[in-house]
Amino acid sequence: MSKRHSAKYKIDRRLGVNLWGRAKSPLNKREYGPGQHGQRRKKPSDYGVQLMAKQKLKGYYGNISEKQFRKYYAEAVRRKGDTSENLIGILERRLDAVLYRMKFVPTVFASRQVVNHGHVRVNGKRVNIASYMIKEGDVVSIRDKSKEMPLIVEAATSSERDVPDYLDVDAKELKGTFVRTPKLADVPYPVQMEPNLVVEFYSR
Known part of the structure; x- marks a missing residue:
C-alpha cells in the first residue's frame, strides 16, 4: 500500500492542479494549497517552477521515491534521443x-x-x-x-x-x-506535464 494513499488529494492541493483529473479532487472546491498558509501563493522562481514540474511528474505516478526518480532520469540521459521524451517513455513502462x-x-x-x-x-x-x-x-x-x-x-x-x-x-x-513506448504527446495526462523542466532541474 502506498504511503501516500490517504493523502493523495493533498498532493493535488499542494501542487494546485487536479493531477489525475478526478471528479472527487478537493481542488474542484478549493483552489488553494493545504494548511493555514495555503491561500498565500506567490510567484515561484525558475527553480520553483522546475521543482513543481518534477513534483507533478513524481506525484502523478504514485509514490516514486527521489532515489528511484533520479535513476529514471539517469537512464533517460544515457539513452539516445530527447531526454525528456525518454523519461516519459520509462515512466509509462x-x-x-x-x-x-x-x-x-x-x-x-x-x-x-x-x-x-x-x-x-x-x-x-x-x-x-x-x-x-x-x-x-x-x-x-x-x-x-x-x-x-x-x-x-x-x-x-x-x-x-x-x-x-x-x-x-x-x-x-x-x-x-x-x-x-509512447511519446509525451501520446500520453493522456489530465494536466500539462513539462518533463523538459524536470531535465533542467536535474541538470542544474
Whole structure:
C-alpha cells in the first residue's frame, strides 16, 4: 500500500492542479494549497517552477521515491534521443502505470496495491513488483481468480478515462498488450506535464 494513499488529494492541493483529473479532487472546491498558509501563493522562481514540474511528474505516478526518480532520469540521459521524451517513455513502462492506463484499476495508488498483492500476470507469469519495466509486445493480464474483484470490475467498465492507442486492450478478458513506448504527446495526462523542466532541474 502506498504511503501516500490517504493523502493523495493533498498532493493535488499542494501542487494546485487536479493531477489525475478526478471528479472527487478537493481542488474542484478549493483552489488553494493545504494548511493555514495555503491561500498565500506567490510567484515561484525558475527553480520553483522546475521543482513543481518534477513534483507533478513524481506525484502523478504514485509514490516514486527521489532515489528511484533520479535513476529514471539517469537512464533517460544515457539513452539516445530527447531526454525528456525518454523519461516519459520509462515512466509509462512501469507495470503500475501500464495497469492504470489499461483501465484495470481506478487509480495509480490502487494499481500498486493490486500488483503488490499478486493479482497481475505479465506474459502469463505473476509479477508483484510495481516498478517492473514492461517491454513492447508484453501482455499484461489480471489473474483469473482476481477478475471478479469489485475494484477491477468497476474500473474496467468506467467511462472516466480512455485507453491510449499505444496499448491494445481486451476489456472483457482483462488483458492487454503494450504495443509501443509512447511519446509525451501520446500520453493522456489530465494536466500539462513539462518533463523538459524536470531535465533542467536535474541538470542544474
